[in-house]
Amino acid sequence: DIQMTQSPSSLSASVGDRVTITCRASQTISRHLNWYQQKPGKAPKLLIYGASSLDSGVPSRFSGSGSGTDFTLTISSLQPEDFASYYCQQSYSTPTWTFGQGTKVEIK
Amino acid sequence: EVQLVQSGAEVKKPGESLRISCKASGYSFTSYWIAWVRQMPGKGLDWMGIIYPGDSDTRYSPSFQSQVTISVDRSIDTAYLQWRSLKASDTAMYYCARRIDILTGYADYWGQGSLVTVSS
Numbered sequence: 001d002i003q004m005t006q007s008p009s010s011l012s013a014s015v016g017d018r019v020t021i022t023c024r025a026s027q028t029i030s031r032h033l034n035w036y037q038q039k040p041g042k043a044p045k046l047l048i049y050g051a052s053s054l055d056s057g058v059p060s061r062f063s064g065s066g067s068g069t070d071f072t073l074t075i076s077s078l079q080p081e082d083f084a085s086y087y088c089q090q091s092y093s094t095p096t097w098t099f100g101q102g103t104k105v106e107i108k
Numbered sequence: 109e110v111q112l113v114q115s116g117a118e119v120k121k122p123g124e125s126l127r128i129s130c131k132a133s134g135y136s137f138t139s140y141w142i143a144w145v146r147q148m149p150g151k152g153l154d155w156m157g158i159i160y161p162g163d164s165d166t167r168y169s170p171s172f173q174s175q176v177t178i179s180v181d182r183s184i185d186t187a188y189l190q191w192r193s194l195k196a197s198d199t200a201m202y203y204c205a206r207r208i209d210i211l212t213g214y215a216d217y218w219g220q221g222s223l224v225t226v227s228s
Contacts, residue, residue, distance in 0.1 A: 001170065034214040036153075043203055043218035044145075044153065050211030087153050091213040095141055095158050096167050102152035 002026055002090050006100035012108040019075040021103045023088035026069075032092035033071045035064055038102075039084045047086075048073065075105075083107055110134040112142075112204050112219035119225045120194050127190040128222045130204030137185040138162040141207035143215060144178060144189045148200045158207065159187060194226045 003026040013019050023033065031051035036044040046055045048064035051071060061076045075082055088100040115129040130142065143158040157168040161180040168178070177190040187204055202222045205215035 032212040034212065036215075038153075043205075043221055044215070045218075046214055046216060049214045053211060055216075085152075089153075089155075089214070094209075094213050095160070095207065096169070097143065097155040097158070097213070099145075099153040099155055 002029060002093050002098050004088055004090055004098050004100040006086075006088055006103050008103060009101065010104040010106060012106050013078050014108045015078055015080055017078045017108075019078050019082075019105060021073045021086055021088075021105075023066075023071045023073070023100050024069055025071075025090055025092075028068045029090045029092035031067045032090055032094075033064075033066065034089045034091060035062075035073045036087045036089065037082075037084050038087065044087065078105070110206065110217045112206060112217055114202075114204060114219035114222045117223040117225070119227070121228055122194055122196055122226055124194050124226075125190070125192050126194055126224065127188050128202060128224065130187040130189075130219050132185045132187070132206070135206075137180075138182060141213075142180070142187040143205045143207055144176075144187075145203045145205060145215075146172075146200045147203065147221075156189070156202075161185075161187065194224075196226050196228075198224060199226045200224060 005024045033051045035048040038044040052064045085104045138161045144156040146154040156172045159166045159178045179188045204219040206217040208216045
């Protein structure tokens with residue numbers, strides 16, 4: 001099974017900060033990597049698919065990069081509505097998935 | 109409009125059985141995989157399994173194989189997640205999600221979640 005390791009598990013940041021979350025796969029997954037945002041009490045929401053493609057309606061301050069085993073989600077200027085948990089998810093082993101353990105972004 | 113509407117919250121005792129549902133609308137139900145995802149209180153997302161309603165092809169995470177059963181009823185565009193004997197550790201929010209494949213497979217629509225509480 002493909003394991004996904006996210007880091008950090010949590011971080012504190014201020015509005016306007018640049019935030020970077022990383023996700024590492026236990027084996028190469030090409031660009032089969034997606035990112036989701038989840039706010040408390042809500043279902044996850046897709047942000048980025050295929051490692052770097054922004055889903056429709058997602059603000060351009062979100063970006064994704066990487067291929068192979070190492071991936072990054074970047075928020076260029078953190079906004080109040082971005083305080084949430086973020087999850088990476090691999091889909092290389094189609095149709096099965098694996099999620100990373102999540103990163104909680106909190107207000108400093 | 110694509111919608112996945114899940115059944116309501118359940119409170120059960122250990123050892124009881126349960127089936128929760130996910131009703132799809134707004135698209136061809138048999139053309140897209142439906143996944144189930146668990147979220148235990150205060151924890152992350154755990155992929156449980158996935159089913160293709162067109163032919164009922166089903167795959168499970170090793171962690172959930174033999175613990176749950178995923179099925180569909182094509183006549184009413186509904187997917188199910190079922191337990192034969194619940195444990196306290198099954199207490200969690202459960203989400204269904206539609207899988208779409210563009211560049212890669214991802215969940216583009218999610219249900220609102222079904223909260224399952226198992227307590228004696």
